[in-house]
Amino acid sequence: MSRWRRIVLATLLAATVPPLAAAQEMLRYFDLKSDEFTKADMTRIEVEAVLAAANPARPADLSARRLNGLDLSGLDFRGAKLQATRLNGANLAGANLDGATLDQAWALDADLTGATLRGASLFATQLIGAKLDGADLSDARITGATSTTIVPGNRVGLVPYNTFSLWNKYQFNSVWAAGVGVFRYTNFFASSDDTVLLPEFTRVDAAIYFRLNEMWRAQLNIENIFDQRYIATADGNNNITPGSPRAFRLSATANF
Numbered sequence: 381m382s383r384w385r386r387i388v389l390a391t392l393l394a395a396t397v398p399p400l401a402a403a404q405e406m407l408r409y410f411d412l413k414s415d416e417f418t419k420a421d422m423t424r425i426e427v428e429a430v431l432a433a434a435n436p437a438r439p440a441d442l443s444a445r446r447l448n449g450l451d452l453s454g455l456d457f458r459g460a461k462l463q464a465t466r467l468n469g470a471n472l473a474g475a476n477l478d479g480a481t482l483d484q485a486w487a488l489d490a491d492l493t494g495a496t497l498r499g500a501s502l503f504a505t506q507l508i509g510a511k512l513d514g515a516d517l518s519d520a521r522i523t524g525a526t527s528t529t530i531v532p533g534n535r536v537g538l539v540p541y542n543t544f545s546l547w548n549k550y551q552f553n554s555v556w557a558a559g560v561g562v563f564r565y566t567n568f569f570a571s572s573d574d575t576v577l578l579p580e581f582t583r584v585d586a587a588i589y590f591r592l593n594e595m596w597r598a599q600l601n602i603e604n605i606f607d608q609r610y611i612a613t614a615d616g617n618n619n620i621t622p623g624s625p626r627a628f629r630l631s632a633t634a635n636f
Contacts, residue, residue, distance in 0.1 A: 412468075416446065422450070427442065434459070442461065443465060447470055450471070458479055459478075463482070463483045465485045475492070480497070482501060495512075514545070517536070541567070562582065565580060567579055570616065571617050579611065585602060598632045599630070599631050600629070601628070603627045
């Protein structure tokens with residue numbers, strides 16, 4: 381189970397983000413297909429060199445660099461300066477961004493799955509379309525007042541204190557396999573005004589895998605095996621979304 385985390389967050393994260401429609405309206409004024417938002421002026425190897433040369437007294441400085449679309453997964457960006465950096469579409473899965481400065485950075489459609497951001501500064505960071513599954517944002521709190529109800533010390537909406545997940549897969553033979561997973565979320569607020577507290581929950585999922593041959597394989601996923609009633613997410617205090625009841629999904633994949 382993850383420890384409590386405190387992250388410096390501001391305007392464009394979770395409930396401090398402007399409504400999605402407004403944010404998307406703002407993007408109309410930018411040419412998101414231009415080189416500024418799609419190209420990179422460094423390679424992963426060059427980024428690694430900058431990170432390797434950094435030290436606590438002189439952190440890596442990648443401010444305003446274009447790192448769009450790069451595979452930066454698993455890199456150690458602790459304390460790095462990434463202010464106004466372009467990270468659109470970049471793969472930052474599993475990256476360590478603890479203490480990094482990402483103020484005014486652009487990370488549209490970036491993959492931050494499993495990344496850690498303890499102590500990171502995300503003031504006015506553009507995260508529309510970014511994947512944050514498993515990212516360490518636990519116990520994130522507001523550090524600056526953004527309205528009369530969203531004030532310093534508030535917990536960021538939709539961010540639980542702690543999360544825990546475990547998935548185990550067992551291969552019976554070359555044809556059959558099965559997996560089971562447990563997902564635990566402690567309570568979280570529907571928005572950053574800390575008015576509506578949503579309850580903690582535990583969900584159990586499972587899967588059965590079948591491989592016919594090198595070309596064909598199938599998979600049956602069972603979500604929420606025990607049909608647990610829970611709140612999955614919310615869009616403000618008055619738009620609460622319940623989690624799915626027990627659900628079955630069957631898929632087949634062919635490799636050519």
